[in-house]
Amino acid sequence: MGGKANDRRGAGLREWLRAGSRLPDERMAELLGTLEKPARDPEAEEALRRETGELARLEEIRQHERALSDRAETWGRTKGLTLLRVLYACLAGIVCALVIALLLVTVARLPSFGDGTNPIHNEVSQRYIEKGREETGAVNMVAGMILDYRAFDTLGESHVLFAAVCAVMILLRLPESGGERERLLAESNDRVYEPKHDIPLQRAVGFLCPVILLFGIYILLNGHLGPGGGFSGGAVIGAGLILYLNAFGFAAAERFATLRTFRTVTFAALGFYALSKAYSFFTGANGLESGIGPGTPGAILSAGLIPWLNVAVGLTVAAVMYAFYTLFRKGEF
Amino acid sequence: MQLWQNIPFLLILLPLYSASLFMVLRGRSARAAAVCVLGASCALSAVFLGCMTAFSGSFTYMMGHFPSPWGNEIRAGGLEAALAFVFSAVMLCAVGGGWRAFRRDIRQDLQNLYLVMCLLAQSALMAEIFTNDVFTGYVFLEILTVSACALISAKNNGRALTAATRYMVLNLIGSGLFLLSLSLLYGLTGHLLMPPIREAVEALDRSGAYHQPLTVVIALVTISLGIKSAMFPFHTWVPDAYSFSTPASGAILSSLISKGYILLLLKFYFRVFSLDVLLKTGIADVLFVFGAAGAVIGSAVAIRQLEISRMIAWSSVAQIGYIYMAMGLGTREGMLAAVFQMIAHTVAKALLFVSSGALCDASEGHHSFPGLRGAFYRCPAGGIGFTVGALSLLGVPLTGGMIVKIAYAGAAVNRGGMRMLILLAVLVISTAFSSVYLGRTLITLYRRSEEASPAAAAPGACRPGAALTAACLALSVLTLALGMASRPVLELLREGLSAFG
Amino acid sequence: MGNLLANYEEAAAIILFGIGFTTLLLHRNLIKKVIGFSMMDSAIYLFLAAKGYIAGRRAPIAAAGALSAADYINPIPAGLVLTGIVVSVSVTALMLALTVRLYRRYHTLDIDEITRQARREED
Numbered sequence: 001m002g003g004k005a006n007d008r009r010g011a012g013l014r015e016w017l018r019a020g021s022r023l024p025d026e027r028m029a030e031l032l033g034t035l036e037k038p039a040r041d042p043e044a045e046e047a048l049r050r051e052t053g054e055l056a057r058l059e060e061i062r063q064h065e066r067a068l069s070d071r072a073e074t075w076g077r078t079k080g081l082t083l084l085r086v087l088y089a090c091l092a093g094i095v096c097a098l099v100i101a102l103l104l105v106t107v108a109r110l111p112s113f114g115d116g117t118n119p120i121h122n123e124v125s126q127r128y129i130e131k132g133r134e135e136t137g138a139v140n141m142v143a144g145m146i147l148d149y150r151a152f153d154t155l156g157e158s159h160v161l162f163a164a165v166c167a168v169m170i171l172l173r174l175p176e177s178g179g180e181r182e183r184l185l186a187e188s189n190d191r192v193y194e195p196k197h198d199i200p201l202q203r204a205v206g207f208l209c210p211v212i213l214l215f216g217i218y219i220l221l222n223g224h225l226g227p228g229g230g231f232s233g234g235a236v237i238g239a240g241l242i243l244y245l246n247a248f249g250f251a252a253a254e255r256f257a258t259l260r261t262f263r264t265v266t267f268a269a270l271g272f273y274a275l276s277k278a279y280s281f282f283t284g285a286n287g288l289e290s291g292i293g294p295g296t297p298g299a300i301l302s303a304g305l306i307p308w309l310n311v312a313v314g315l316t317v318a319a320v321m322y323a324f325y326t327l328f329r330k331g332e333f
Numbered sequence: 334m335q336l337w338q339n340i341p342f343l344l345i346l347l348p349l350y351s352a353s354l355f356m357v358l359r360g361r362s363a364r365a366a367a368v369c370v371l372g373a374s375c376a377l378s379a380v381f382l383g384c385m386t387a388f389s390g391s392f393t394y395m396m397g398h399f400p401s402p403w404g405n406e407i408r409a410g411g412l413e414a415a416l417a418f419v420f421s422a423v424m425l426c427a428v429g430g431g432w433r434a435f436r437r438d439i440r441q442d443l444q445n446l447y448l449v450m451c452l453l454a455q456s457a458l459m460a461e462i463f464t465n466d467v468f469t470g471y472v473f474l475e476i477l478t479v480s481a482c483a484l485i486s487a488k489n490n491g492r493a494l495t496a497a498t499r500y501m502v503l504n505l506i507g508s509g510l511f512l513l514s515l516s517l518l519y520g521l522t523g524h525l526l527m528p529p530i531r532e533a534v535e536a537l538d539r540s541g542a543y544h545q546p547l548t549v550v551i552a553l554v555t556i557s558l559g560i561k562s563a564m565f566p567f568h569t570w571v572p573d574a575y576s577f578s579t580p581a582s583g584a585i586l587s588s589l590i591s592k593g594y595i596l597l598l599l600k601f602y603f604r605v606f607s608l609d610v611l612l613k614t615g616i617a618d619v620l621f622v623f624g625a626a627g628a629v630i631g632s633a634v635a636i637r638q639l640e641i642s643r644m645i646a647w648s649s650v651a652q653i654g655y656i657y658m659a660m661g662l663g664t665r666e667g668m669l670a671a672v673f674q675m676i677a678h679t680v681a682k683a684l685l686f687v688s689s690g691a692l693c694d695a696s697e698g699h700h701s702f703p704g705l706r707g708a709f710y711r712c713p714a715g716g717i718g719f720t721v722g723a724l725s726l727l728g729v730p731l732t733g734g735m736i737v738k739i740a741y742a743g744a745a746v747n748r749g750g751m752r753m754l755i756l757l758a759v760l761v762i763s764t765a766f767s768s769v770y771l772g773r774t775l776i777t778l779y780r781r782s783e784e785a786s787p788a789a790a791a792p793g794a795c796r797p798g799a800a801l802t803a804a805c806l807a808l809s810v811l812t813l814a815l816g817m818a819s820r821p822v823l824e825l826l827r828e829g830l831s832a833f834g
Numbered sequence: 835m836g837n838l839l840a841n842y843e844e845a846a847a848i849i850l851f852g853i854g855f856t857t858l859l860l861h862r863n864l865i866k867k868v869i870g871f872s873m874m875d876s877a878i879y880l881f882l883a884a885k886g887y888i889a890g891r892r893a894p895i896a897a898a899g900a901l902s903a904a905d906y907i908n909p910i911p912a913g914l915v916l917t918g919i920v921v922s923v924s925v926t927a928l929m930l931a932l933t934v935r936l937y938r939r940y941h942t943l944d945i946d947e948i949t950r951q952a953r954r955e956e957d
Contacts, residue, residue: 103852132909135399140895171486171494282339
């Protein structure tokens, strides 16, 4: 007799467990009724106890697991992280030590320093030194090399600078309008901190700035005649502009240095650079006469395109240096 | 010198010049013009590929008035022509296909700059393909690095910025090591152009002088370019960088920029060090082990991903592992297989990124698999694209991936020995893993969702643009063409590779 | 020891390189990472510049009269260093811009902390 009732009770229990509190009330009551009535049946009581016992054990296991995972998580956030960091530091230290040791061993087996018979002093440098002045017109052999013999590298290099300034603009430029702009402006603009009327600084800069700019222009224009060139001259001019900006503030600098100026200068300089070099590459590769001679070495207007390229590079570098600074400080021009 | 031989030079200079031009132009016109330039590059490279197959051979092009050991030069052959065409086409499709997403992800006033970065990347890629000078390779490699960082961070949210930072940190190490290795190499050989360096290296190899420094140079070049191209133990920046950026960036980064670095490495192996010297140093073995580990682990981790873009990013790790594994075989056939895998993966991965971006857009921006249920019916073009790309990764017949698997198996059997067994085992295991994660994704995409989601109710809201459909179709056709017309492509690549060095 | 003592300039460059490399790998502070990277690059330029030096010769600015390669140091490493410097300026600026952006957003320079906050921000 008990077997059938038990089966029914078992089915009811399973239904209850499956559906939980979503069971309709009357069905629930019926189930509970069926459960209560045969409670006196020892066999059924045993089964019920077993099932509830299993349920409880299951719940216990779940709780245990949850506690374990919680502990693991806190451990990971505190001690684990420390352990990981220590491990990482040890590993990185070992890697670095190995790299340094390996490179030092390599250095010990390299050709010796300052020796004129090393493999790098070969026919390439010989031609640059002996024929450079005649072929490129530049007295400064390094200028002749980077702007004429190996001009393609240098073209790429000024575009690295251009790429970097575009990337910095993507990162730091403020939107032209909208709420986003207000928020970013509030967190990034440091105009409020700048000294307003720092008379000693302004006087000093009033004297120094023209000198620095003039010196920069000298380096720029003299690049094919002596030490110097577009990059160094441009960096000096850029430094002069930044100094001016710091002394007189953004309002004064904004009279000439705007986004528009920056764009025009960069485009004009880089465009001229790319086009003139493209012309020179094209004529060179196709065996055409370029019509640009080296001139008289030593004269200011000599060495073909080199002084003009130096000016173009210098303008780009000055504009980019200034742009980096102003983008870092306030995210616009 | 014929007129068409000027095309490589134009392919480099045209995007470079227009990049600075588009800084001045504003608004819609600049965007349209940028896409026109990419289209023109694609058309030019197609013409070049045609001319090159007719010409069959290779030529050098003087960049200036001075010949080889003194001046810069570029070089083109069948392999370069094929890669230039594929890269230009994929770049155009990635920008076109990611257009809508990038219009949404990137602030209005920065969109022009984003396209400027794409143009710079295109120019640098072309320069990496054609360069015959290691230092030019370094300079344009830095343009690639900078533009890749900008492409990642353009989305301008926290995750994208942190991903870009992690990317930059590892890439700075890579750049430093690469420049150091170039300095060492220059100190040993005294040249910067590849053919004279090659001669000097072979002379050093014969005489046995500077053996240890030369080995260090080869190791450093491998590691630095491996870091940059996400070789297995240095892949940690990949998942974040690919998945937190806009889909166009993901496509450009994973399918183009990483391949640019691998191509440069291949050039070093073939044209600078020569395969014999490479094999003697034993670095090929390390490459093989790293590649095999990457292929298995990348696929295994991809299974565990819950978001589609991260899954694709991890599958990139696996696929790049394949490339290195084949290069690590150290045979010409292995290298050929690697190059073909490079091309097939370029196309397939761009297709996967672009189409998955479209599918996510059609599913209200959900990236997780439950949200993507039934996405195929919301965006059929993206669905078809994803299917073709996934089938190609799996190596199903008629797709480029099938030819890759055949080429790999052939190269392994010819190599013989332990490596054959390892390569075949890795091939089987990795394919099994990829069939798990790609199959699961495909089933999700094709399963109709029971309760109609709002996006499905209003299909007009997220209809993909014509550009996206065109990009998906073009890339799908390219994938299928690689599979069906594999013989001439392989022939062209084999010829190009033998002219390589 | 081989040439290690004779190549003291290159050895110094390598040690500097190692310090920069270690800084870049070990520090979690982004500014320190940038410093490490700058040191690493400068060390490579030192290394390259040392390559071009030949004892007892002049800088490569042509004097009047006939030119002989036996009088001047090698101009090529100087040109490469020049190119390299511009590249590292660009990359440093980019890295610093990223740092500025992240600092304004998360008010910390610790890369792990930034990653954690970014992850939390998304959840």
